[in-house]
Amino acid sequence: MKTAFKNSFIYKNPSVLIFLSALAILTIGMTILSEGFGVGLVSTSFIKILGKTLCFCLIAIAMDLVWGYCGILSLGHFAFFGLGGYMVGMWLMFARTKDIVINSMVNAPLPPTPNEIRDAVGSQIFGVVGGSEIPMIWMFADSLLIQLLLVILVPGLLAFVFGYLAFRSRVTGVYLSILTQAMTLALSLYLFQNDSGLRGNNGLSGLQNIPGLTEVSQDIISVWFLWASAIALGLGYIIANWLISGKFGSVVRAIRDDETRVRYLGYTVEIYKLLVFVITAIIAAIAGALYYPQAGIINPAEIAPIASIYLAVWVAIGGRGRIYGAVIGAASVTLISSWFTGGQIPNISLGFYTIKWIDWWLVILGFGFVAITLYAPSGLGGLFDRLVRKQVNEESK
Amino acid sequence: MIRTFLFLVVYFVSVLSVSAQQNDLQSILNQNSKAVERASRKTLQPVLKSLIDSKLKEVPIFLEKWRAKKVWIRKSDKQFFYINNKNSTPIKLIDISSGEIVGLEPKNKLKQLKPNSGVRSIIASTLVQFQLIDIDKNRRLAALKAIERDANSSHLNALRATINKEPLPSIKARMLRLERLLTIRFDENPTKRIKAINGFAGDTNVDVRAALNPILQTKIAVSTILPEDKNIAKILKVGDSISTQVAYDILVKNKLAPAQISIQERDKSLIANIKNSEIAGIKTSTLDNEQSRIIAYQTLVKIGAVPDFVTNEQRAKSLKEFVFFNQYIETNKTVTTAAKKTLDTINARVKVFSFIDLGLDGLSLASIYFLAAIGLAITFGVMGVINMAHGEFIMIGAYTGYVVQQFVPNYTASIIIALPLAFIVAFAAGVALERLVIRHLMHRPLETLLATFGISIALQQLAKNIFGTQARPLTSPDWLGGSWVINDIISISYIRVAIFFLALAFLFLLLFILKRTRLGLEVRAVTQNPRMASSMGINPDKINMLTFGLGSGIAGIAGVAIGLFAQVTSELGSGYIVQSFMTVVVGGVGNIWGTLAGASMIGGLQKIIEWFNPSNTLAAQTYMIIFIIIFIQFKPKGIVALKGRAAGD
Amino acid sequence: MTKKANPHLTALAAISMITVSATMAMAADTIKIGVLHSLSGTMAISETTLKDTVELLIDQQNAKGGLLGKQLEAVVVDPASDWPLFAEKARELLTVSKVDVIFGSWTSVSRKSALPVLEELNGLMFYPVQYEGEESSKNVFYTGAAPNQQAIPATDYFLEELGVEKFALLGTDYVYPRTTNKILEQYLKDKGIDASDIFVNYTPFGHSDWSKIVADVVALGADGKKVGVISTINGDANIGFYKELAAAGISADDIPVIAFSVGEEELSGLDTSNLVGHLAAWNYFQSAESPANAKFIKTWKARMGDKRVTNDPMEAHYIGFNMWVNAVTAAGTTDVDKVRTAMYGQKFPNLTGGTAEMLTNHHLSKPVLIGEIQADGQFDIISQTEPVNGDAWTDFLAESKVLKSDWKDLKCGMYNTETKSCVQIKSNY
Structure with a gap:
């Protein structure tokens, strides 16, 4: 019994338990403090920021798996994140609009036909962007179940096709980074077109209004999503740790360190890489599907190359090769960003010049990246590691 | 020299005589005060006509000043003045007839006339008759420019009258070319037109095409049998060169066939026939699908309340009775044939040239x-x-x-x-x-x-x-x-x-x-x-x-x-x-030639894709990037890949 | 005075990471005004000016003694041209900073992002930019132009005054150009322009490679019809476009270009000597001659520097802000619903010499001005109409023709006049 526990995954990875407890405490604590369920000390807007941050943490875990452990610096994972958001967004928009349309047709002299409903939904959704017909890709938008499946399938398939082609041709290193960047750029440019069928630059909006739950206040919905995001993050964290702790993880890390040697040892490197790429793409897509109903709007700018670069930066700041590092990086950068751009920090007047934080925040952030890459190559997670190790050393002394 | 002298004499005589005349410039303008003040392309012609008809010598100058936004109106008495410097305070008013400073006013008592560019171009085209014979070559060039922009039939004769008097060969050549263009557009004589048309074979300039294309304008016409006397461009085959729907719509428009009942019209008729939430005995609550609505409508047809649907067979039958064709608006067949022939030679060259232009754009990018x-x-x-x-x-x-x-x-x-x-x-x-x-x-x-x-x-x-x-x-x-x-x-x-x-x-x-x-x-x-x-x-x-x-x-x-x-x-x-x-x-990394090749490929390709889809530049960029992604799959090291030791790993 | 220990830094240290709502409720003695304009990212180029405008207006109002005996205080946030952030920041402004009104947004997508939040929390926003219409939210006042206050009169001008027979509709690929062009295409077809005489092209934001598109436009003249360009090109892409136009030697007399998104601000980024005569349609130009305008320009330049210009969205904020101030004074409170009701029928002198009125469909009545670009980067106003009532739902598209907005009597922003029912109380986003 005892040995069984000692061999168990949790025992080998004590950090998982610590992380899950921290996550649980945070989520429960926030729920108690929230406006929706608790004493109302924490604003709904902060709950939303927190929920979104957890989704970012989840995609950062995916990024850490693919980059920190497998050595593929993907500059395109936000494409999957965005696609996940689009898939769930289609249902949210379609179902909400359909409810509105049916309600508005209740008093019509003739009961509406399915065609009429479809036309009205089409002109409601696409009228905004100068269209009126529902494109083919919306054919499943009426069904939540299929759209949720598509959250996994579409990005998974894209990652599979892209990864298969790229790894088969043995595109590696910087080339692969540029190629993934090209992928997300092509996707965002495609979606930017008004005729892409996903409302072009406007994207899908009003996603925070969940169909059928129009009476439920955002104060409550935000907490639900906080919980959903926390659970997803927790599961993602467990899966990531489980993946890297076994033999699979060893091979993947070996590929990162010396791909050629692993190939000589008889492993089909491409399959491992492809697996990691597809799994992380799906994790990213799930994160996106949870993120955008909280953000309220998804549009192609979300998957522009810069978003994916930021993602790499979070992981680098957090310290790659450490799953919790990714979480720390994503959480700290996004939270500090939202704090600095919130306009709640007073400006500093120097007499001849007033330092406005809104103006200088990006400069600080930029040089912060540089400082961390230069002086703390293993990121915030590395500092954390050193702290823990120091304590352990002191204890052992 | 003599012309200058004459001009000056006429000018001074007119200056001296205006104040005495009843029909002077100021009073003509005052009669048309509103049309001058709020000049519009639509209301301008009568004003210009009365100005020209007055034969006053200061009219051309007035028109030029007007066009240059230098004519102002005094708000109090609606008198017109020239103002050369609007930034001086007070502003100096110049009499429109004598050309002398006649008063000072603060700016807020005056209003500037701002003819829009439509009005300005009509003024310019009216000025042509004066400017074509002007001694100043810039004025003559301005006249030619005005004709090029906005020609009318009167310009043809004015031009023909002055060509031979033109001293400068460069302007004369331009006049000759313009005369041929105007001949194509305005001359009544087909022989002269055809001659002019043939002369432009292979000339790719936009103005030539702008003169030729209107001749080849067509309209779709319909008839029971093909008329012999019409200048027909092409016979249209229903379902092939003209879609069945478009053809039938033309028949309906010409009242040659019964109109089709659209879904909206059908539903409108249904709603109009609702009695006690029933339509001809059918409950309205059951009409929540297409099929039942059609049945309900046919029930109405049976009781004669509404016209019947036009079936596809009926439509095909009606279409068979008629012939559709493209008919030239220009009636003279020899002219259209000549124009078509010339335009074909031009268009062939235009295609080549636009490809070269595309190449230049690609090169530049x-x-x-x-x-x-x-x-x-x-x-x-x-x-x-x-x-x-x-x-x-x-x-x-x-x-x-x-x-x-x-x-x-x-x-x-x-x-x-x-x-x-x-x-x-x-x-x-x-x-x-x-x-x-x-x-x-x-x-x-x-x-x-x-x-x-x-x-x-x-x-x-x-x-x-x-x-x-x-x-x-x-x-x-x-x-x-x-x-x-x-x-x-x-x-x-x-x-x-x-x-x-x-x-x-x-x-x-x-x-x-x-x-x-x-x-x-x-x-x-x-x-x-x-x-x-x-x-x-x-x-x-x-x-x-x-x-x-x-x-x-x-x-x-x-x-x-x-x-x-x-x-x-x-x-x-x-x-x-x-x-x-x-x-x-x-x-390909590490090689200047590689970068050159990469830039050429990306730039050139982007232009070619844009050429296929000129209305959407964004799509061109998307497809270009997708192409690059695929390209790298096959040539992961780039177009110019380093070989051997230089390639490193 | 700033030498001693900086109190701001200590305050900075004191603020905890978690933005607790309680801390923000302390300053109840001021009326807070949210400013939701991007100060970084692609839209900063246009929106920063509007933030400065609101700050100027607030300072002016405070100098006059504030409002309801309280001082006004601006809460400036930076949504960074990131559309989801508009929703997030709007929520923050309304629930955390507890602002009474928001002045903000530029692009339609940013407005659509903030809309659900405004409607959910019953906030109030003034939107100052010309837009594509097809919307009327209970919680937004649209002080910019609707299509019938800019695009349609401009097209009429092309048709009637310039005799344009062939149209090139060039735009940036997003909702405002798309919808505007859709309306214009229908309008032109109704006016008897053949579909083949309408050329449409969409380019990405910030597009800079214009040579081929300009060549395409020139080639349109080959069939002898007068060509005119209606440009809904957005922001800084205009600079490359106009530079290419100038280089190609296209004079406004040959192919006139009328722009809906090019104002004094955009022209300050280029040399206009080759663009003289091209057109823009707005409800305001800096060159408008009125005492109020002269005063406004003077205070603006005194505050921001002599080289700065004023433009149409600034006037929209000027009108919107002053109307809001008057409505609050009339209502005696900043309560959104009461202020909203007090807004209807508010009149305020606009900067072009007339009077703007707030209509019950939340749009303004404003005159339409058409200006020709001059060599100094200013516009010469050559046409000014009587005030036109802003129309939320265009009359030129079949599906919008039947819709009407009236928040006073019908209490609905999307009222179907055929079925006599309110399609939806919230707006479609």
């Missing part, structure tokens, strides 16, 4: 990409460093150009100063970046990517803080202002030509530096094997620094060039960074 990417290619190729801040060096160059123009107002001088200065500033920035950051990350290429990205967003925001968020002007000198026009189809702006040569210069300069100088030798040595190179006495640190500086410096120059034809904002560079990376990767 390629040289811009080359210029933007070559600096990156050097740093990337030699040092294996991805510099995400490369775009910001481009931006630094552009802002340097802007700052220089603030201090050196002469555009030519400022560009001459700005180019080397942009190089120096960006070089310095590059060296600083290399020494402070990149050197310490030498063996961690992916981390340089992140560090330089940090630099990139910091620099962008710094630029915003310093220069503000508004776009800043960077103006090219006048000699780079226009376009190199080969004909109406092939033309390219001089600034793009200059960029092309700049790119070419850098290509050769870099080739020279790398292949023929000591520095180049050392750079190549460091590229291939830094350790070996350093044991041969080369200092790789110094080489890296210089290379990085060189790459950044070129980006600075690219910035000035890009700023000259596009916008100078803090985001200028970030728009080029991804494209630059792709250029380098597609071309």
Whole structure:
């Protein structure tokens, strides 16, 4: 019994338990403090920021798996994140609009036909962007179940096709980074077109209004999503740790360190890489599907190359090769960003010049990246590691 | 000389006589006060007619002043005056007949007449009759320009009357050409027209096509049998060259067939026939699908309340009874045949020319990409460093150009100063970046990517803080202002030509530096094997620094060039960074020829895709990138791949 | 005075990471005004000016003694041209900073992002930019132009005054140009222009490679019809476009270009000597001659520097802000619903010499001005109409023709006049 526990995954990875407890405490604590369920000390807007941050943490875990452990610096994972958001967004928009349309047709002299409903939904959704017909890709938008499946399938398939082609041709290193960047750029440019069928630059909006739950206040919905995001993050964290702790993880890390040697040892490197790429793409897509109903709007700018670069930066700041590092990086950068751009920090007047934080925040952030890459190559997670190790050393002394 | 004298005499006589005349300019204008004050293309003709008919000699001058927005009206008594300097206070009023200063008024008592460009062009076209015989050649040229812009049939005779009196051969040639164009458009005599048409074979200018195309305008007509007397362009086959629906709609429009019942009309009739929530005995609540609504409607048809549907068979039957054809609006068949023949020869050449023009556009885009990417290619190729801040060096160059123009107002001088200065500033920035950051990350290429990205967003925001968020002007000198026009189809702006040569210069300069100088030798040595190179006495640190500086410096120059034809904002560079990376990767890393190949391919391809889909530039960019992704699958090392030892791993 | 220990830094240290709502409720003695304009990212180029405008207006109002005996206080946030952030920041402004009104947004997508939040929390926003219409939210006042206050009169001008027979509709690929062009295409077809005489092209934001598109436009003249360009090109892409136009030597007399998104601000980024005569349609130009305008320009330049210009969205904020101030004074409170009701029928002198009135469909009545670009980067106003009532739902598209907005009597922003029912109370986003 005892040995069984000692061999168990949790025992080998004590950090998982610590992380899950921290996550649980945070989520429960926030729920108690929230406006929706608790004493109302924490604003709904902060709950939303927190929920979104957890989704970012989840995609950062995916990024850490693919980059920190497998050595593929993907500059395109936000494409999957965005696609996940689009898939769930289609249902949210379609179902909400359909409810509105049916309600508005209740008093019509003739009961509406399915065609009429479809036309009205089409002109409601696409009228905004100068269209009126529902494109083919919306054919499943009426069904939540299929759209949720598509959250996994579409990005998974894209990652599979892209990864298969790229790894088969043995595109590696910087080339692969540029190629993934090209992928997300092509996707965002495609979606930017008004005729892409996903409302072009406007994207899908009003996603925070969940169909059928129009009476439920955002104060409550935000907490639900906080919980959903926390659970997803927790599961993602467990899966990531489980993946890297076994033999699979060893091979993947070996590929990162010396791909050629692993190939000589008889492993089909491409399959491992492809697996990691597809799994992380799906994790990213799930994160996106949870993120955008909280953000309220998804549009192609979300998957522009810069978003994916930021993602790499979070992981680098957090310290790659450490799953919790990714979480720390994503959480700290996004939270500090939202704090600095919130306009709640007073400006500093120097007499001849007033330092406005809104103006200088990006400069600080930029040089912060540089400082961390230069002086703390293993990121915030590395500092954390050193702290823990120091304590352990002191204890052992 | 005599003409001048006569003109002056007439002028003075008229000046002396106007005040006495009842029918002077001021009173004609006052009669038409409203139409002059709020001149519109639609209401202008009567005013102009009465002005011309008055035969007053000051009318042409008045028209010119009017067109130049120099005619003002005094609000109190609606009198018209010329005003030459509207910024003096008070404003000096000039009498429209005598040309003398007749009073002073503050600005708020006056109102300026601002004829819009539609009115101005009609005035210009009216002025033609006076200007064609003017002694000033600029006025005659203005008249020709006015005819070219907005010709009417009266111009033809005016032109014919003056051609032979024209002393200057260049203007005469232009007049002759214009006369032939006007003959095509306005002459009554078919023989003369055909002769003029034939004379233009192969002339690709837009004005020729603009004269010929209207002759070939057609309209769709319908008839039971094909009429013999009409000038028919083409017989339209239903379902082939004209869609069944369009053809039937024409029949309906001409009341030759019964109208089809649309879904909206059907539902309208259904709603109109609702009685006690029933339609002819059918409950309305059951009508929630197409099928039941059709049945309900047919029930109404049976009781004769509504017209029946037109079935597809009925439609086909009606269509069979008629013949559809395209009919020329021009009635004379010989004219249309000649026009078609000439236009065909023209269009064949237009196609070739527009392809050449497309090639020029592609070349221009390629040289811009080359210029933007070559600096990156050097740093990337030699040092294996991805510099995400490369775009910001481009931006630094552009802002340097802007700052220089603030201090050196002469555009030519400022560009001459700005180019080397942009190089120096960006070089310095590059060296600083290399020494402070990149050197310490030498063996961690992916981390340089992140560090330089940090630099990139910091620099962008710094630029915003310093220069503000508004776009800043960077103006090219006048000699780079226009376009190199080969004909109406092939033309390219001089600034793009200059960029092309700049790119070419850098290509050769870099080739020279790398292949023929000591520095180049050392750079190549460091590229291939830094350790070996350093044991041969080369200092790789110094080489890296210089290379990085060189790459950044070129980006600075690219910035000035890009700023000259596009916008100078803090985001200028970030728009080029991804494209630059792709250029380098597609071309093949570490090779200048590779970058050239990459830039040519991307630039050329983008234009070709745009050509297929001219209404959507965004789509062109999307497909281009997808093409690149696929391309790299097959040529992962780029077009020009290094081979052997130079290729490294 | 700033030498001693900086109190701001200590305050900075004191603020905890978690933005507790309680801390923000302390300053109840001021009326808070949210400013939701991007100060970084691509839209900063246009929106920063509007933030400065609101700050100027607030300072002016405070100098006059504030409002309801309280001082006004601006809460400036930066949504960074990131559309989801508009929703997030709007929520923050309304629930955390507890602002009474928001002045903000530029692009349609940013407005659509903030809309659900405004409607959910019953906030109030003034939107100052010309837009594509097809919307009327209970919680937004649209002080910019609707299509019938800009696009349609401009097209009429092309048709009637310039005799244009062939149209090139060039735009940036996003909702405002798309919808505007859709309306215009239908309008032109109704006016008898053949579909083949309408050329449409869409380019990405910040597009800089214009040579081929300009050549395409020139080639349109080959069939002898007069060509005119209607440009809905957005922001700084205009600079490259006009530079290419100038280089190609296209005079406004040959191919006139009328722009809906090019104002004084955009022209300050380029040399206009080759663009003289090209057109823009707005409800305001800096060159408008009225005492109020002269005063406004003077205070603006005194505050921001002599080189700065004023433009149409600034006037929209000027009108919107002053109307809001008057409505609050009339209602005696900043309560959103009461202020909203007090807004209807508010009149305020606009800067072009007339009077703007707030209609019950939340749009303004404003005159339409058409100006020709001059060599100094200003516009010469050559046409000014009587005030036109802003129309939320265009009359030129079949599906919008039947819709009507009236928040006073019908209490609905999307009322179907055929079925006599309110399609939806919230707006479609």
